[in-house]
Amino acid sequence: GAGVSQSPRYxxxxxxxxxxxxxxxxxxxxxxxxxxQALGQGPEFLTYFNYEAQQDKSGLPNDRFSAERPEGSIxxxxxxRTEQRDSAMYRCASSLSMDQGTGKLFxxxxxxxxxx
Amino acid sequence: GxxxxxxxxxxxxxxxxxxxxxxxxSNSASDYFIWYKQESGKGPQFIIDIRSNMxxxxxxxxxxxxxxxxxxxxxxxxxxxxxxxxxxxxxENTGGFKTIFGAxxxxxxxx
Numbered sequence: 005g006a007g008v009s010q011s012p013r014y015x016x017x018x019x020x021x022x023x024x025x026x027x028x029x030x031x032x033x034x035x036x037x038x039x040x041q042a043l044g045q046g047p048e049f050l051t052y053f054n055y056e057a058q059q060d061k062s063g064l065p066n067d068r069f070s071a072e073r074p075e076g077s078i079x080x081x082x083x084x085r086t087e088q089r090d091s092a093m094y095r096c097a098s099s100l101s102m103d104q105g106t107g108k109l110f111x112x113x114x115x116x117x118x119x120x
Numbered sequence: 121g122x123x124x125x126x127x128x129x130x131x132x133x134x135x136x137x138x139x140x141x142x143x144x145x146s147n148s149a150s151d152y153f154i155w156y157k158q159e160s161g162k163g164p165q166f167i168i169d170i171r172s173n174m175x176x177x178x179x180x181x182x183x184x185x186x187x188x189x190x191x192x193x194x195x196x197x198x199x200x201x202x203x204x205x206x207x208x209x210x211x212e213n214t215g216g217f218k219t220i221f222g223a224x225x226x227x228x229x230x231x
Contacts, residue, residue, distance in 0.1 A: 008163075035217065046209045046221030047164065060217055095163055108154065109219065111163030 006030075008112035010096050016118045017086055025081040025115045029098030037097040037109060038071055038081050047095055047111075053079060086119045093117075132228040139197040141225045143210035148191065150212040154219065155184060155195045158207045164221075167195070167208075197227075205229045 009028040017023050029036050035054055039047035049063040055076040064070070068086075073079040083090055093116050097109040133139045145153070151172040156164035170177045170184045170193075177184050183196040193210050207224040214220075 037217075037219075039221075044224070046211075046223050049218050049220065052217045054217070063218070097163070108166035108169060109156075109164070111165070113161075113163055 008096055008098050008110050010094075010112035010115050012115060013113065014116045014118075016120065018120050019086060019088060021086055022082065022084045023086055023117065025083075025094050025096075025117070027079045027081070027096030027098075027112060029077065029079070029096070030100075030110055033098035033100050033110070034076075035099040035101065036073055036079050037099070038079070039095045039097065039111075041093045041095055041114070043093075050081070083117075086117075088119045091117055091119045129223070130226045130228065132230060133200050135200060135202060135229055135231050137200055139195075139200045139204070139227060139229075141195045141197075141208050141210075141227065143193040143195075143222055143225075145191050145193060145210070145212050145222075147212060147214055147220075148188075149214045151215050152213040153184070153186060153193050154211045154213070155182075155193075156209045156211060156221070157204075158209065158224070160206075164209060200227075200229050202229050202231060 011026045037052050038050040041047045051061040051071045052059050053073040056073050068084045071081045093114045095114040097111045154169040155167040157167050158164045168179045168182050168184050170186050175186050181198045185194045207226050209221045209224045211219050211221045
């Protein structure tokens with residue numbers, strides 16, 4: 005596609021429910037990142053994929069958070085048993101480069117998650 | 121620990137003037153730095169990057185300066201326009217895949 009696509013754009017859920025956030029990166033981009041962004045703050049790294057391999061998940065807050073990219077393209081970020089503190093904008097980014105320390109990130113418009 | 125911060129949370133400039141946005145980083149091992157612009161309701165957008173073996177890089181109306189001695193990064197915008205109004209983030213990469221973002225500076229351009 006023309007850019008990184010994320011869905012849904014908005015997600016409202018009740019505490020304790022599971023949610024799945026989807027990211028469709030730019031075609032041909034090898035690297036895919038998930039970030040979380042609180043209002044007025046910079047994006048906070050969650051996890052990173054190179055093709056289908058999850059290379060770094062050190063930013064995932066706890067074991068309720070997981071991500072996958074089974075075919076090296078579309079990725080899903082899943083939050084189980086959501087809590088109010090999970091409310092935030094979740095952003096996906098992709099990058100053409102697979103080399104370490106290189107590659108500008110192209111961000112999607114994000115999914116605004118609200119946990120009631 | 122890793123951190124990227126900014127000296128000023130907001131900056132207000134007159135249209136046509138030059139803008140300078142500053143950023144301090146703490147990880148001396150960082151070797152790649154990037155500036156992103158984020159407009160309201162949108163994701164961050166790449167502006168310019170610089171590697172640690174450089175101290176200056178120029179783009180179209182933008183210049184990034186890197187001072188590794190004091191771990192300082194700046195973004196200069198020439199002839200600032202209303203369309204430059206946004207939040208600007210500096211980000212650093214330590215040679216791995218994790219890009220760490222600072223909290224951001226909001227730039228207001230007065231007509």
